[in-house]
Amino acid sequence: MGSIAGRTVQQTAPRMQYSEAMTNVAFSSLLSGGDRRSVGRANDAASLAIQQPERFPELIACLWSEDPVIRMRAADAAEKASARSPGLLQPFKAELLGLLLEAQQQELRWHLAQMIPRLDLTAPERRRAAAVFRSYLKESGSLVRTSGLQALAELSEDDPRLRSEVLQLIEQALRTGTAGMKARARNLNRQYQRRSR
Numbered sequence: 001m002g003s004i005a006g007r008t009v010q011q012t013a014p015r016m017q018y019s020e021a022m023t024n025v026a027f028s029s030l031l032s033g034g035d036r037r038s039v040g041r042a043n044d045a046a047s048l049a050i051q052q053p054e055r056f057p058e059l060i061a062c063l064w065s066e067d068p069v070i071r072m073r074a075a076d077a078a079e080k081a082s083a084r085s086p087g088l089l090q091p092f093k094a095e096l097l098g099l100l101l102e103a104q105q106q107e108l109r110w111h112l113a114q115m116i117p118r119l120d121l122t123a124p125e126r127r128r129a130a131a132v133f134r135s136y137l138k139e140s141g142s143l144v145r146t147s148g149l150q151a152l153a154e155l156s157e158d159d160p161r162l163r164s165e166v167l168q169l170i171e172q173a174l175r176t177g178t179a180g181m182k183a184r185a186r187n188l189n190r191q192y193q194r195r196s197r
Helices: 027-031 042-051 053-064 068-084 090-102 106-118 123-136 142-158 160-176 179-196
Strands: none
Touching: 027 042, 027 053, 027 068, 042 053, 042 068, 053 068, 053 090, 068 106, 090 106, 090 123, 106 123, 106 142, 123 142, 142 160, 142 179, 160 179
């Protein structure tokens, strides 16, 4: 808890309900239906993945679904489950890093920005991930840019060389960012100051 991300399990964990009725439901069925304006039953899927971690690979596979609604909700569910159990992600490090390079759907990109810093990355892997998150900062969508800044800040916890760059990016966001980016930058700046005391 107390990371530069400023997000603890208590702060981010969704209210999830696990029921025996969900035990044998396919994740693709659980996550389908409706459109991208709704998270549907992503919280239920996250709860199911926590209760049955042996099924987490099935949830991860949904990130490559042909249905963008399933992809979005699978990313949301995987992010929520890994907020409680980060170790769930590690066996899929190579796949997630590959998806990070190719993902175009904005909801996937937001959630990958939350998940990738939870992985145990080598220095070269961290540099490659950081390069992708830098590219997020050039996107038009405020949420994508904000998620990129947050991810870079989290990656910098294990990379002192990245930290000075992130501080400059925070200062730039405070000057020229959208309202959402400025709010996130203020929060990150406070956390950096606390860490430096």
